[in-house]
Amino acid sequence: MAGTYYRIKCKCGNEQIVFSGAVLVVNCTKCSETLAHPMGGKAIIHGTIVEELA
């Protein structure tokens, strides 16, 4: 199953693209806040999903 990419907005205002099937923890490049972590092959998103990318 192909994953989806999300544009995630961190609480610090930084936006980053996160893959929904991420297998590694994704941290904000600005403030190091955790934006997503893998759970059963699917990323748990902690930031705000601004946009879903095809």
Ligand SMILES: [Zn+2]
């Ligand atoms: Zn941040």
